Amino acid sequence: MRRIRPRRSPAALLLVAVGAGAAGVVWLWWTNTPSVAGNGGRILNAGRITGLLAGYLMALVVLQMARVPALERRVGSDRVARWHAMSGRYTLCLVLAHVFLTMWGYAVQAGRSLGDVVGQTVQSVEQLPDLGKAAIGTGLFVLIGLTSIGAVRRRLPYDTWYHVHLLTYAAVFLTFWHQLTTGNDFAVQPAAKTVWYGLYGAVTALVVWYRILTPVRLNLKHRMRVEAVIEETPGIVSVLIGGRKLHRMGAEAGQFFRWRFLAPGMRFSSHPYSLSAAPRPGLLRITVKAIGDHSARLRELEPGTRVWAEGPYGALTAARRSRGKVLLVA
Ligand SMILES: Cc1cc2nc3c(=O)[nH]c(=O)nc-3n(C[C@H](O)[C@H](O)[C@H](O)COP(=O)(O)OP(=O)(O)OC[C@H]3O[C@@H](n4cnc5c(N)ncnc54)[C@H](O)[C@@H]3O)c2cc1C
Known part of the structure; x- marks a missing residue:
């Protein structure tokens, strides 16, 4: 039987690039952390790592739904949608771990205990810049995560699920700013801040281009x-x-x-x-x-x-x- 060479998928290469990006994020934390002291320090640093990885994955979650032709046609929409669902789950877990560990770390450093995490969270939201916005964004992530649980999604009309899912953009926007204003790694390394702006800026440009401008052009033309x-x-x-x-x-x-x-x-x-x-x-x-x-x-x-x-x-x-x-x- 005649063999045909199928069009190759760039999926493996992309996964290597994503892994390299995640390693780069951990490296950023490593270079900015000469030592970790005490229980509070260990917990707080675990919070920093989960926060950095959550911020990185968030950009990828949006990129996966930017309808970039190379992803949609060469990797395949079904596979990209599976990546998106998996990255979304990891992002939500990392965000929740980041919030919990950071607040617990602050509480321990202030001489308080695990039971004071809620009080510490309220105090931090009141005092630290952009944390109010981040709290609303986190709430939206939880809502989106809940509507994506298989049993819930099957009971929802497609439209409801889709429109709730669009809130991801608002959630990412709201949680973005506190990463730069309160994130230690961006405060001490301006180059890291530039890379972060570059990452989010590039993803935003792709979303605007492929989800808004490209369909407008296509429909006006045809x-x-x-x-x-x-x-x-x-x-x-x-x-x-x-x-x-x-x-x-x-x-x-x-x-x-x-x-x-x-x-x-x-x-x-x-x-x-x-x-x-x-x-x-x-x-x-x-x-x-x-x-x-x-x-x-x-x-x-x-x-x-x-x-x-x-x-x-x-x-x-x-x-x-x-x-x-x-x-x-x-
Ligand atoms: C890539 C792709 C291609 C498709 N092609 C076709 C096609 O050629 N012909 C066709 O008849 N249908 C196709 N579908 C499915 C079609 O999109 C849905 O049936 C339709 O959107 C349902 O909308 P609704 O408002 O009628 O039903 P809703 O009220 O939104 O849904 C009714 C029930 O179906 C479930 N449901 C809705 N959409 C999906 C989905 N995409 N996956 C799993 N469960 C779902 C809902 O959870 C709900 O339980 C395709 C879906 C995808 C993702």
Whole structure:
């Protein structure tokens, strides 16, 4: 059988880079810490390390959802989403460990005990710069973490979960500032501060570019509209979407878009649906099973309804096959 060289994924290389970044963060703490004295010092330094790693992972969590084409198409949206979920869990654990250890460390250094952690936290929020904002950001992280627990997520409509998840941006913004104003490592090393600004600045630029400007450009260029809605079987419809020069989008069979239909009641939600036919110059097709609000309303779409799409995303295309003959089951 003819062998085909599949398109290589840069996943392994990226994971090495992420590991190197984490090692760099620990190295930053190491170079700024000549010695660690006493119980309070040990606890406080554990708080510093967890805080630095949480700050680093937070930037990666946002980067993973910036819809960067190299990640979405070469690594694959499903894999990136799994990385995002895993990094999100680690970030939340590190944030909570950082808060607890730092407050406990301060309490011990002030001659108090573990039981005074809550009082110490309130006092620190009142006295230290930007800690009030960080406390609200931490609360948002906890809320996002709770809605992402499998059992909770399955009970939530996709829209609710998605919009709560968007609060991640607010949480990251609110917790960013205290890292620089109260973080010892950034106070003693201005170069580290510059690197941190660079990291967060680059991630922000990627988010603005790929999540806002790129979709605006795509939709202004292709001007998509619903052509027809076809009932395939009860509860399953195909939506045919027309537009200008759709073949220039670079979409391939096996990929998906996030679709927003500008019809009453549907404007504020965008949902992922895969292409169910290979793209043609003036036509795309999706086929959807009604399982909730959005998917059930697609059958009511009128021809001519404006469509706003983001994509194409996904790496499971013909480029992934390693042999000439492939059987795909959907
Ligand atoms: C990359 C991708 C491609 C997809 N392609 C297609 C497609 O081609 N055709 C199709 O019919 N569906 C597809 N889906 C699923 C589709 O996005 C959801 O069914 C739809 O968004 C549900 O929205 P709703 O408002 O109708 O239902 P909701 O009321 O939001 O959800 C109803 C129930 O389904 C669960 N649910 C919703 N979305 C998902 C999800 N993405 N994963 C797991 N559980 C979920 C909810 O937790 C809830 O229990 C795809 C999903 C992804 C992630």
